[in-house]
Amino acid sequence: MKYDVRQLPLLSNEEIAHGIFDMRLAYRQDDLPVACGQFAHVYVPSKTLRRPISVCDASDGELRLVYQVKGAGTQIMSQMQPGSMVDVLGPLGHGFQIEKGRRYCLIGGGIGVPPMLLTAKQCEDPLIITGFRSKSLVILQEDFKALGETLLCTDDGSAGQKGFVTDLLRERIGEIDEVCACGPTPMLKAVAAVCREYGKPCQVSLEERMGCGVGACLVCAVKVRKNGEEIMQHVCKNGPVFQAEEVVF
Amino acid sequence: MADLSVKVAGVTFNNPLIAASGTFGFGREYGEFYPLSTLGGISCKGITLKRRDGNPPPRIAETPSGILNAVGLQNPGVDVFIREDLPWLKQQGTVVIANIAGNTVDEYCQMAEKLSETDVDMIELNISCPNVKSGGVQFGTSCESVENITAAVRKSCKKPLIVKLSPNVTDIASIAQAAEAAGADAISMINTLTGMRIDIHTRRPIIRNNTGGLSGAAVFPVAVRMVWQVANAVKLPIIGMGGISTWEDAAEMLMAGATALQIGTVLFSDPYAPVKINEGLNRFLDENNMTSVTDLTKTVIPW
Numbered sequence: 001m002k003y004d005v006r007q008l009p010l011l012s013n014e015e016i017a018h019g020i021f022d023m024r025l026a027y028r029q030d031d032l033p034v035a036c037g038q039f040a041h042v043y044v045p046s047k048t049l050r051r052p053i054s055v056c057d058a059s060d061g062e063l064r065l066v067y068q069v070k071g072a073g074t075q076i077m078s079q080m081q082p083g084s085m086v087d088v089l090g091p092l093g094h095g096f097q098i099e100k101g102r103r104y105c106l107i108g109g110g111i112g113v114p115p116m117l118l119t120a121k122q123c124e125d126p127l128i129i130t131g132f133r134s135k136s137l138v139i140l141q142e143d144f145k146a147l148g149e150t151l152l153c154t155d156d157g158s159a160g161q162k163g164f165v166t167d168l169l170r171e172r173i174g175e176i177d178e179v180c181a182c183g184p185t186p187m188l189k190a191v192a193a194v195c196r197e198y199g200k201p202c203q204v205s206l207e208e209r210m211g212c213g214v215g216a217c218l219v220c221a222v223k224v225r226k227n228g229e230e231i232m233q234h235v236c237k238n239g240p241v242f243q244a245e246e247v248v249f
Numbered sequence: 250m251a252d253l254s255v256k257v258a259g260v261t262f263n264n265p266l267i268a269a270s271g272t273f274g275f276g277r278e279y280g281e282f283y284p285l286s287t288l289g290g291i292s293c294k295g296i297t298l299k300r301r302d303g304n305p306p307p308r309i310a311e312t313p314s315g316i317l318n319a320v321g322l323q324n325p326g327v328d329v330f331i332r333e334d335l336p337w338l339k340q341q342g343t344v345v346i347a348n349i350a351g352n353t354v355d356e357y358c359q360m361a362e363k364l365s366e367t368d369v370d371m372i373e374l375n376i377s378c379p380n381v382k383s384g385g386v387q388f389g390t391s392c393e394s395v396e397n398i399t400a401a402v403r404k405s406c407k408k409p410l411i412v413k414l415s416p417n418v419t420d421i422a423s424i425a426q427a428a429e430a431a432g433a434d435a436i437s438m439i440n441t442l443t444g445m446r447i448d449i450h451t452r453r454p455i456i457r458n459n460t461g462g463l464s465g466a467a468v469f470p471v472a473v474r475m476v477w478q479v480a481n482a483v484k485l486p487i488i489g490m491g492g493i494s495t496w497e498d499a500a501e502m503l504m505a506g507a508t509a510l511q512i513g514t515v516l517f518s519d520p521y522a523p524v525k526i527n528e529g530l531n532r533f534l535d536e537n538n539m540t541s542v543t544d545l546t547k548t549v550i551p552w
């Protein structure tokens with residue numbers, strides 16, 4: 001894989017839900033081919049480490065990153081002004097493998113929802129399940145509805161159905177061939193368990209703290225089982241998307 | 250256009266910048282950004298006799314102007330390195346340094362013996378890794394143990410031998426003298442300073458290993474001070490590192506007494522840092538009518 005760093009002009013950076021921002025960068029797909037589930041390693045001025053953010057969408061000359069303000073780095077990102085340049089390394093990593101002729105269920109939980117948008121664009125008639133803690137954090141519903149049947153649930157019932165994404169998955173799992181999921185680890189674990197129960201393949205996008213972002217520093221380790229043996233792989237290079245049955249959660 | 254090449258223990262580097270061990274893997278990933286000959290050399294990820302899986306994650310935490318890491322020497326083992334990575338590395342037009350770590354003196358010697366039969370250019374003795382339970386740093390914290398392990402490896406090692414020092418000691422100059430007395434050909438310094446961060450909400454250390462090694466700009470002044478002290482205490486060439494981020498830092502480290510430099514953490518924010526640092530050094534030398542980067546070494550004028 002060829003790597004490069006690019007300065008992308010910031011087009012807009014708007015708050016779309018409480019503490020969640022939608023950053024749009026000018027970009028050309030010819031310069032910067034992006035696959036669904038890949039991430040951008042974003043330079044944050046004054047910080048020693050870049051911040052990994054999944055590609056939410058890439059089309060019409062725009063690269064879209066949707067992120068939640070968590071700590072100092074994403075705080076600084078949220079204050080970047082249109083017209084400034086954003087230093088992006090990537091897109092990096094291996095994303096979701098989408099094959100023709102299969103029906104996918106795409107599951108996003110919380111701030112794991114954004115990468116499912118570009119993924120939904122690659123699928124034929126996907127079933128999309130999005131889950132959030134509560135109404136104030138719900139994002140991207142209109143974008144998803146344009147691409148397929150979209151289900152919404154919240155932990156507290158303040159929007160959509162009350163409950164977890166796995167409840168909705170159980171109701172509909174008979175209709176689909178494979179699951180792709182991104183979200184907090186406990187959610188991914190639960191989704192993977194449901195898929196195993198029903199014998200459906202499942203791809204999960206994992207998070208780990210990163211340094212280089214390209215597979216050189218070995219800090220973003222994840223334990224996976226390959227050919228019966230447990231080995232360490234790396235979220236930035238081998239992932240962020242892994243086959244759920246290989247991940248030692 | 251000044252001459253950026255430097256010589257350390259008889260080995261010529263095209264420029265003074267060497268990738269720091271553990272931040273650059275075995276070079277393949279950064280080789281996708283630019284030809285590895287952009288760098289004077291590469292110090293490879295620390296290798297051990299047998300494969301190691303390293304510590305559980307998280308292995309990294311950000312700190313003010315730096316990072317803590319506790320990778321725990323994840324590597325495929327010396328034999329895999331020799332078979333699968335070294336032949337490729339040797340074709341990249343840069344100096345290849347093997348960085349070795351062990352649980353016992355004997356393991357270090359066995360690795361040095363194996364590597365002596367290969368094309369590797371130099372061997373760097375890592376007696377300063379703070380992130381493994383046994384081995385690593387305990388060999389590097391007293392003069393007796395440094396002298397003992399350096400002398401033992403020297404006997405098994407036919408390559409130029411660099412001893413990499415830990416900053417987690419009370420008197421780094423005497424440690425460097427012990428390495429010199431036992432037959433080291435060069436000193437590299439500094440490895441990481443041990444540190445810790447705690448998440449105040451969970452009361453858990455951010456790094457799974459609880460403690461980690463501090464690197465990056467935060468350690469730079471400590472590294473400059475230590476390089477200067479060691480340069481005043483030994484005749485061996487010094488490969489200086491610890492937080493170098495700009496060409497100005499590079500010039501400063503050379504003036505403190507280093508002959509060559511390693512850079513690590515800065516690569517994570519700017520993979521192109523080596524290109525920029527070399528350009529800056531070159532300009533600085535030209536502006537000051539200096540013909541060679543070696544003219545900077547140990548030129549500090551102390552008060």
Ligand SMILES: Cc1cc2nc3c(=O)[nH]c(=O)nc-3n(C[C@H](O)[C@H](O)[C@H](O)COP(=O)(O)OP(=O)(O)OC[C@H]3O[C@@H](n4cnc5c(N)ncnc54)[C@H](O)[C@@H]3O)c2cc1C
Pocket residue numbers: 039049050051052053054055066067068069070071072073074075111114115206207208209210235240310311
């Ligand atoms: C592959 C991948 C894709 C991601 N995609 C998105 C996304 O699309 N939208 C989004 O909002 N967030 C995403 N994240 C999480 C995002 O990277 C973190 O929330 C962010 O780095 C926090 O930075 P901070 O400075 O605000 O927080 P701080 O806590 O101040 O950060 C301190 C350090 O810890 C790291 N860190 C903290 N939390 C995380 C985390 N959850 N994962 C990885 N590193 C972390 C930071 O990068 C930084 O190095 C993704 C993470 C990964 C690994």
Ligand SMILES: Cc1cc2nc3c(=O)[nH]c(=O)nc-3n(C[C@H](O)[C@H](O)[C@H](O)COP(=O)(O)O)c2cc1C
Pocket residue numbers: 211217219269270271272294295296318320322348375378413439440441463464465466468490491492493511512513514515
């Ligand atoms: C992620 C990481 C892994 C490292 N692994 C090793 C290692 O395997 N062997 C070693 O001698 N030093 C290792 N180091 C230390 C570096 O080689 C270097 O001494 C230190 O990071 C200071 O330089 P810097 O501030 O430019 O990074 C590692 C550092 C980092 C950040």
Ligand code: FES
Pocket residue numbers: 209210211212213214215216217218219220234235236237
């Ligand atoms: S972040 Fe360096 S290996 Fe993944």
